[in-house]
Amino acid sequence: MKFAIVDGIRQEATTGIRGICPGCGSPTLAKCGLKRLHHWAHVSTAVCDRWWEPETEWHRAWKNLFPTEWQEIHHRAADGEVHIADVKTANGTAIEFQHSPITGQEKGSREAFYGSMVWIVNGNRLKRDLSPFRDALIDAPSAETEARAWLLSDRASAIIERWRGGSRPVFLDFGDVDFTSSWLPSTGVLWWLNFVPRGRVVVTPVHRQSVVDHYLSDTPIRGFGRPIIKQARIRPRF
Numbered sequence: 001m002k003f004a005i006v007d008g009i010r011q012e013a014t015t016g017i018r019g020i021c022p023g024c025g026s027p028t029l030a031k032c033g034l035k036r037l038h039h040w041a042h043v044s045t046a047v048c049d050r051w052w053e054p055e056t057e058w059h060r061a062w063k064n065l066f067p068t069e070w071q072e073i074h075h076r077a078a079d080g081e082v083h084i085a086d087v088k089t090a091n092g093t094a095i096e097f098q099h100s101p102i103t104g105q106e107k108g109s110r111e112a113f114y115g116s117m118v119w120i121v122n123g124n125r126l127k128r129d130l131s132p133f134r135d136a137l138i139d140a141p142s143a144e145t146e147a148r149a150w151l152l153s154d155r156a157s158a159i160i161e162r163w164r165g166g167s168r169p170v171f172l173d174f175g176d177v178d179f180t181s182s183w184l185p186s187t188g189v190l191w192w193l194n195f196v197p198r199g200r201v202v203v204t205p206v207h208r209q210s211v212v213d214h215y216l217s218d219t220p221i222r223g224f225g226r227p228i229i230k231q232a233r234i235r236p237r238f
């Protein structure tokens with residue numbers, strides 16, 4: 001965790017201090033070594049949120065694009081379980097930055113728990129994911145959207161298939177990568193997967209910063225080729 005409560009105030013970890021977990025109230029210890037990001041760990045028990053995954057640089061960099069008061073928001077479910085949203089926006093949308101593998105069942109539980117939420121997925125966890133994803137786009141037909149997009153089978157590549165069946169927007173983050181399209185920059189792109197009926201997915205490259213801005217201030221997500229994607233205004237769905 002990035003934050004714990006110290007003397008009643010939410011704070012980041014610094015060497016030698018102890019705090020209280022904002023989720024479960026148990027003692028936490030600041031871990032400030034050289035190898036891992038500075039973080040808080042529970043002193044005695046396991047992490048209170050079973051959905052929590054160890055934070056990577058990738059997680060921390062994404063979280064830090066949003067105000068600190070939106071980061072690591074704790075929720076207690078009806079059954080008493082604690083869950084920590086990576087980011088929760090002013091509109092109440094949870095943003096989950098997903099690096100580790102996740103089962104379909106766990107994905108479904110989190111989508112149900114948070115209601116309005118989106119996934120931002122690290123596309124570079126497995127080196128083998130990028131090439132098949134890129135290859136799948138080559139022969140795919142264009143989708144009928146206002147931005148450049150493709151319509152694919154939801155089994156067109158392994159990373160698409162792993163995220164199929166969900167009902168919330170998924171943005172794949174492959175970092176800086178050359179997709180060998182003259183109109184597509186090699187930096188600042190996310191790949192928006194919008195799963196549609198009959199086993200298909202609309203794949204739309206979008207400006208990464210426009211996704212951040214969308215959740216910061218409700219501006220439209222921008223694709224390429226044409227100015228604005230109308231259906232990109234993602235609304236909470238319950």
Ligand SMILES: [Zn+2]
Nearest residue numbers: 021023024048
């Ligand atoms: Zn805890």
